Amino acid sequence: MSNPTAAAAVSSASASSASFNIPQINKPLKALGDDIWTNKTAKINAELFTLTYGSIVAQLCHDYKRDFKRVNEKLFQMGYNIGNRIIEDFLARTALPRCYTLETMGEVLSKVAFKIFLNITPKYKISNNNNDLILTLGENPLSDFVELPSDAMKDLWYSNILCGVLKGALEMVQLDCQVEFLSDMLRGDSSTEIRIFSLKLLKDEIPAGED
């Protein structure tokens, strides 16, 4: 966004670290994400993006007469529809193979997906007996310049669109899951956390030919 990183050139040098029989031509995921972000992706102005999103949320709050639960649902639904489509963009850009562990999924989401679409790399951790993935957003371009009015503090998940995007995108690669916000700095919490849980790989729906 406003401060694109320029780490791709540095990190590609360490690409050939692991020693497999087949020559290592994969980049580590971080270098891959950085490279795609820096060299392969057209950018838009971050402030314009933030303000556009802000006006969508404000309009929804108005339309739903400040019923913030319904605003959350609507944002989730909008995100879901975006996720259904943005996954093709993600795959066309990265051509990454399927993730079989929560660990790789967290890594791909954080270092590649969030990186190339929002230029952030959330921290991820696995909790609840290896069942949940928790993404901690250090910064969130959606909520720059935002202050919630006091009546919205309790119920509105301002960036709930992100949960919908994750749900919609994962569903298209045959991963059923639920996604929710655990906390948001806008509400005065100490961090912004998204939780992905009830993950299930829909084996029957994986397209033939993949394995």
Place this chain on the structure above:
Amino acid sequence: MAGSIESLMIINKSGGLIYHKEFNNDANSKPRLSSNEMLVFAGTLHGAYTIASRLKPKAIQLKNDSSYNINANTAPRVPYVPGLGVNQCSGTTFKAPDFFSESFPSWNKTGIKQIETDDFTMYCYQTLTGVKFIMVTLPHSWVNGLQQPISVADNILRKVYCLYSDYVMKSPFYSLEMPIKNDIFDKKLKSFIASLQRDF
């Protein structure tokens, strides 16, 4: 030149034909197959692909563990073929000069990649979401000195996928899984196919 690409199809994950374009036909010549025949063909190909993916010999099944690690680099990789439709990214969300510039793993490991006859060759590229991109070309033996035609085809079809992700998926008027009627996509695809410098 680019003339060797005869037609291009996109088949959705349930086997429905959602896009079909022929490139070498005169405006007034009859299409090779009627639109109904095309639909049947797409459905049949989808079925054949699904069944063929289960023909894997036992010896290979035992040797390979299907759950490979994303970092372990066991997935078969498609080399990047430079010079195919370069500088076609203007106007897209991809940054020039090329859509991608590195080798990439193939998602299509046990499905049909290529069907060959004396008169044509057909290539198939399937994405992780189950969309198939099919390309029919002149028989590759006609093309001088072409190494690894499947890799070239995969490179071309991945770029078509890039255009699809940009112009079809991001069109607010497109509903998922439905036939693609999109002028900008048509135009972009045409100029991309025309720009392919290497004979194929």
